[in-house]
Amino acid sequence: MSAPTLSLAGRRALVTGAATGIGRATARLFAQAGASVVVNHWRQPAEAAALVQELQALGAQAVAIEADVSDTASVQALVAQAHAALGGLDVLVNNAGVIQEKPFLETTDADWDRLIHTDLGSVFRVCRAVLPGMVAQGSGAIVNIASDLGILGRERYAPYCAAKAGAIGLTRSLAREFAPAIRVNAIAPGPVNTAMVSLAHMSAEWVEKELAIPQHRLGEPEEIAATALFLASDLSRFYCGQVLGPNGGSVMP
Known part of the structure; x- marks a missing residue:
């Protein structure tokens, strides 16, 4: 068995919520x-094009x-277009949220359903x-972006916590069902410095x-991306159904 590397050369990746x-x-x-990359977005054409x-x-090679x-x-149209653009998919990062x-x-009910x-x-x-498509080609890696709040819970965030806990459970189920050909793992980040989680519009609590x-700080998107790269690469080829936590210490299993 050859030594694993972080390279994604020749891999075709779909990243949701990538704008x-x-x-x-x-x-x-x-x-x-x-990697060749499909940049999925929703109503952010300028950011995706840039x-x-x-x-x-x-x-x-990249396409929005x-x-x-x-x-x-x-979703079905997205995947069909991704296959048409790249010829297939080797890596999926479920990041949109x-x-x-x-x-x-x-x-x-509307709040709950949306989350x-x-x-x-x-x-x-x-x-x-x-x-x-991954089953047909006999290989693939899926990385689901969850949250430390899916493990910890948090008052005033019930739908979000429930959804992220569900994503962790789904990850583990799929990992068992599709191993060993397809590796399915998750990332449960702590608070990250993004527009979605902005100190400006969150409560003081x-x-x-x-x-x-x-x-004592927010994480940076690049720090979470580094974990996604690890899980997408051959360096993580013995990881199956795992939840990695770049979280600044919010969760210490």
Whole structure:
């Protein structure tokens, strides 16, 4: 068996929610590692186009595809277009997601459905659409972006915590079902410095708790992307159903 490396040369990757934040950093790092990249976005054409230009300047094949990953038909079209553009997929990073801070007793059915459909339902839908191709080729790596709050729980974030805990459970189920040919793992980041998790629009209680972690800071998208690269590469070929936690010490299993 050859020595594993971080290289993704010749690999074809789909990153959902890749126009900004963790997804953007992941797409950039994958391209630097030699992968061809599908930049999925939803209603962010300018940001996605700028990223594609950046990746192409690095010498990578890259294409932007708009799709609502909470919708089955949109996901099916996304994967079909990704296969047409790249000839198949070797790596999937399920990164798209939303967050909401709201007292549980004020949480509406619409709030619940939006978070569950996007943060958990998208993982289900995109995995279901991508896995047949990976099964047919006999290889693949899937990385699902969860959250430390899916492990810890947090008041005022019930739908988000439930969705991310569900993503961890789904990861483990798929890992058992599709191993050894396809590796399915998850990342449960701590608080990350992105537009979605901005100190400016979170409550004082949220900020106090998040910055109380041992590292006393937010993580950076590139730090999460590095973990995604590891899990997508052959360096992690003995990882199966694992949840890695670049979280600044918020969770210490």
